Amino acid sequence: MATRTVPSTTPRPADTVPPGLPGLDARHSHVLTDARGASWHYLDNGPELAARGHEPVGTVLALHGNPTWSYLWRRLVADALDAAGAGAPAWRVVAVDQLEMGLSQRTGEHRPLARRVADLGAFTDALGLTGPVVTLGHDWGGVVSLGWAVDHPDLLAGVALLNTAVHQPDDAPVPAPLRLALAGPVHRLGTRTTRAFLETTLSLARPRLAADVAAAYRLPYLSADERDGIEGFVADIPVDGAHPSAPELDRIAAGVARLTVPAVLLWGPHDPIFSDRYLDDLVRRLPHAHVHRFADAGHLIAEDADWTPALFRFLPEVLSAEGSATPGTDAFTGPRGPSTSGIRTSVPEVPDPSASSITSPSASPDDSATPFVPLWTALDARADDDAPAVLDMTTSTTADGRPFTASWRALDRQVRRIAAGLHGIGVRHGDRVSLLVEPGPTLTALVYACLRIGAVVVVADAGLGVRGLTRAQRGAWPRFVVAQRKALAAARALGWPGVRISAEPLAPSVRRALGVTHELVDVARAGEGRPLPPEPGPQDEAAVLFTSGSTGPAKGVVYRHAELSALRDALAAHFDVRPETGLVTGFAPFALLGPALGTRSVTPVMEVSSPATLTARAVADAVRASDARIVFLSPAAILNVVATADVLDAGDREALARVQTFLSTGAPISAELLGSAAELMPSATPHTPYGMTECLLVTDITLGGIREAAEAPDAGVCVGRPVGGGEVLVSALDDDGAATGAPSGAPGVLGEVLVRAGHLKERYDRLWLTDVEAERDTPPGRWHRTGDVGHLDDRGRLWIEGRLAHVLRTADGPLAPVGTEQHVERVPEVRRAAVVGVGPAGVHQAVAVVETVDDGTGRARRPGLAPDELAAAVRAASPVPLAAVLVVPRMPTDVRHNSKIDRTRLASWADRVLTGGRVGHP
Numbered sequence: 001m002a003t004r005t006v007p008s009t010t011p012r013p014a015d016t017v018p019p020g021l022p023g024l025d026a027r028h029s030h031v032l033t034d035a036r037g038a039s040w041h042y043l044d045n046g047p048e049l050a051a052r053g054h055e056p057v058g059t060v061l062a063l064h065g066n067p068t069w070s071y072l073w074r075r076l077v078a079d080a081l082d083a084a085g086a087g088a089p090a091w092r093v094v095a096v097d098q099l100e101m102g103l104s105q106r107t108g109e110h111r112p113l114a115r116r117v118a119d120l121g122a123f124t125d126a127l128g129l130t131g132p133v134v135t136l137g138h139d140w141g142g143v144v145s146l147g148w149a150v151d152h153p154d155l156l157a158g159v160a161l162l163n164t165a166v167h168q169p170d171d172a173p174v175p176a177p178l179r180l181a182l183a184g185p186v187h188r189l190g191t192r193t194t195r196a197f198l199e200t201t202l203s204l205a206r207p208r209l210a211a212d213v214a215a216a217y218r219l220p221y222l223s224a225d226e227r228d229g230i231e232g233f234v235a236d237i238p239v240d241g242a243h244p245s246a247p248e249l250d251r252i253a254a255g256v257a258r259l260t261v262p263a264v265l266l267w268g269p270h271d272p273i274f275s276d277r278y279l280d281d282l283v284r285r286l287p288h289a290h291v292h293r294f295a296d297a298g299h300l301i302a303e304d305a306d307w308t309p310a311l312f313r314f315l316p317e318v319l320s321a322e323g324s325a326t327p328g329t330d331a332f333t334g335p336r337g338p339s340t341s342g343i344r345t346s347v348p349e350v351p352d353p354s355a356s357s358i359t360s361p362s363a364s365p366d367d368s369a370t371p372f373v374p375l376w377t378a379l380d381a382r383a384d385d386d387a388p389a390v391l392d393m394t395t396s397t398t399a400d401g402r403p404f405t406a407s408w409r410a411l412d413r414q415v416r417r418i419a420a421g422l423h424g425i426g427v428r429h430g431d432r433v434s435l436l437v438e439p440g441p442t443l444t445a446l447v448y449a450c451l452r453i454g455a456v457v458v459v460a461d462a463g464l465g466v467r468g469l470t471r472a473q474r475g476a477w478p479r480f481v482v483a484q485r486k487a488l489a490a491a492r493a494l495g496w497p498g499v500r501i502s503a504e505p506l507a508p509s510v511r512r513a514l515g516v517t518h519e520l521v522d523v524a525r526a527g528e529g530r531p532l533p534p535e536p537g538p539q540d541e542a543a544v545l546f547t548s549g550s551t552g553p554a555k556g557v558v559y560r561h562a563e564l565s566a567l568r569d570a571l572a573a574h575f576d577v578r579p580e581t582g583l584v585t586g587f588a589p590f591a592l593l594g595p596a597l598g599t600r601s602v603t604p605v606m607e608v609s610s611p612a613t614l615t616a617r618a619v620a621d622a623v624r625a626s627d628a629r630i631v632f633l634s635p636a637a638i639l640n641v642v643a644t645a646d647v648l649d650a651g652d653r654e655a656l657a658r659v660q661t662f663l664s665t666g667a668p669i670s671a672e673l674l675g676s677a678a679e680l681m682p683s684a685t686p687h688t689p690y691g692m693t694e695c696l697l698v699t700d701i702t703l704g705g706i707r708e709a710a711e712a713p714d715a716g717v718c719v720g721r722p723v724g725g726g727e728v729l730v731s732a733l734d735d736d737g738a739a740t741g742a743p744s745g746a747p748g749v750l751g752e753v754l755v756r757a758g759h760l761k762e763r764y765d766r767l768w769l770t771d772v773e774a775e776r777d778t779p780p781g782r783w784h785r786t787g788d789v790g791h792l793d794d795r796g797r798l799w800i801e802g803r804l805a806h807v808l809r810t811a812d813g814p815l816a817p818v819g820t821e822q823h824v825e826r827v828p829e830v831r832r833a834a835v836v837g838v839g840p841a842g843v844h845q846a847v848a849v850v851e852t853v854d855d856g857t858g859r860a861r862r863p864g865l866a867p868d869e870l871a872a873a874v875r876a877a878s879p880v881p882l883a884a885v886l887v888v889p890r891m892p893t894d895v896r897h898n899s900k901i902d903r904t905r906l907a908s909w910a911d912r913v914l915t916g917g918r919v920g921h922p
Helices: 046-051 070-085 113-127 140-151 176-182 184-193 196-203 211-221 225-235 246-256 276-285 308-324 377-381 408-424 441-452 462-476 485-494 508-514 520-527 561-574 588-597 616-626 635-643 650-656 671-680 703-709 768-774 817-824 868-877 903-914
Strands: 029-033 039-044 058-063 091-096 133-137 156-161 263-267 290-293 388-397 403-407 432-436 456-459 480-483 499-502 516-519 541-546 556-560 583-585 601-603 630-633 661-664 685-687 690-692 695-700 717-722 727-732 751-756 784-792 798-803 808-810 813-815 830-838 845-852 884-888
Touching (some): 046 091, 058 308, 070 091, 070 211, 113 246, 133 140, 140 246, 176 225, 184 196, 184 225, 196 211, 246 276, 263 276, 388 441, 388 588, 403 408, 408 520, 432 441, 456 462, 462 541, 462 556, 485 508, 508 516, 556 561, 561 588, 635 671, 685 703, 703 717, 830 868, 845 868, 868 884, 884 903
Parallel strands (some): 058 133, 456 541, 583 601, 630 661
Antiparallel strands (some): 039 091, 541 556, 690 695, 717 798, 808 813
């Protein structure tokens, strides 16, 4: 749109807000005229801070986008006053309406981006604004605020952004809603003549805005003349490099990449305008920024999420950075360089409990003297070895029925070919590469190829389902995705990000239909004989591994190379893994560790995304084919292995008798079930390690240890003592069930489990607030609050009693569920049990939900109240009073392990059933 030379609307000066707007105190509304004669409306809590005797430590300069106005920031204005009144540092909040917008002056002039940036400077000059200033922007207000930030380095102390963008990617069009708003006659009709653009924006709130709040947003834009600024703002969107505002946008984007002040990006992922594509661009320009994606928020994140506490958590960091600055430094050149992690925050001083913490006998997890050995070192060492490295029995066999086998030599060659080929097509150090490939030799080669060139592998379990995978892909926002046909189809249909590389050959028509740019076979062929780039270092990011989603939406967990190498070393040392050992990996992710451990690995016949499909015969076949001495299985796999043991013949049992170590990983398992599996592998020592995606190995216990612990009076599942240099502490629960106690190694204290180890994750991916909570009130060093609840006994053993989110808040205090469940599961008819709380928190009533055994008559086919006889037996076995006993045909469990019971889902179902709602299935 060309610059207007005559007003298109009747000029009018700025005005203050009328009283009665919900959530906004009219006393904060002010009008100011700048040196050019332009009049501005703005919200300012400064006078009220002064009236209450609070001296501001700095100013948050907040700028709205299109088509909102300063009303967007009402909560921040009020919360800043409340925080100062509660004794926190006082922050002045100035939230201004851009000219032609909100209640600021209507001049009738077109205001392109460069002019808007200059306008804001004129306003702050007239206001006499002094530093330190933290800019805060949303939508196109984010761009303008960043322009001001780039132009005022002497005042700038920090940058905060809600959904916005500073760059339009060359390979992606402007978002569809904006393209529509820009289209020919629709432009004026939708933005100025009618309220369509305004109403569409307001409709993006999740949930829908209250009627009075929506009316407040409409207040400045009731007539077409008042919406002239909305039309002009949309017209100023730089759709391409030829747009008049494109040079200014490029200038701002380049300047943002040079900022070193503290930064925070708070994001709503359900945004049809500023998607995670733009977040990824901002992260690349501000790599030191804290990032938090509010899972349920969208474009109007200020309305969708409780976001102001996040900003107030960030602001002390700004003051700390200001205090450490030396004279003469500014926002670009000061000592506040990007941090390596982007998530570390200060925590309250906690007495060092190292003398009383429960620690494994290995070296300290923070022992930096340990030399770094890359994950691919063992693979390099066996590059000339023709012995088997990876055996895959899930899909491929040779003509004579033997499993597909890749030798060490072949694996090393393929890793190098793929690594060089990926680098050749543009995969660079730090680029994220999503691997949507079933476990097997191809996935193994891809993982080590990516790691070798410094790319960051993104691994999300197919068991998350389409919705979970979509959330994971958009959250991690990989630049490349390597996938098989089914995943490629999903990526195409659901708009998953990344340049698509097919892991299998495709017909040209299929390639075009799926949007495939490269085929892996061609990538590897092109990499033959080409040199590899420099290796990554220990502090470089290596992987984003997604949790199972069993306790909420799956989270991305970031590991550096140092942590992955530490995990390899901990596993090798604790389980005595040697080149000749061999691994059977019935829990598919562990197959990827074989090359790092320098030993062969085999994946048995099974559906890799469904461990419960593994049979006893398949395990025996895998042991026989690989001559393996260690077997990794998940609890769900063990259940089916034991259930199918009657088909084993003498040869199968002879093969299983050669196993020396047997591990059940992923979830707690009963001594009875572990013992049944041990009978199939009579020479093996059964182990059941405890860990999580965030720290894959924390403690370990053998079957003998479990049986010994059964004699103890402790409630819960004994998971043994720390291993691999790890440490464990417990933060006691208060009467409300919150973990507020100082972390301690004292025995018998029920609380949240804290862990520390050299192989502990670096951080959660783009979930800064989750990281902050996981590191809340922890001792010095890298500690993690697991969300698990349990206690330590006087022998240093850890007992797990459930999840923090599942603790019942009863009138008698907190009640962890597992101990009671163990008593209920002693009833002969009960296969599995879950104890959940119903009713208001603080007076929770305990309810047992049970799944019955198959006694030949079939399990309970309908969910609901348990039969009287079963209910009486369960109540008699329970150590606590039960308000009700319910029965389900099958427990809802997580998708990865098929073992972790979804107690949150059961609690909601039980509450519905017991209050007369529809029974249905949980």
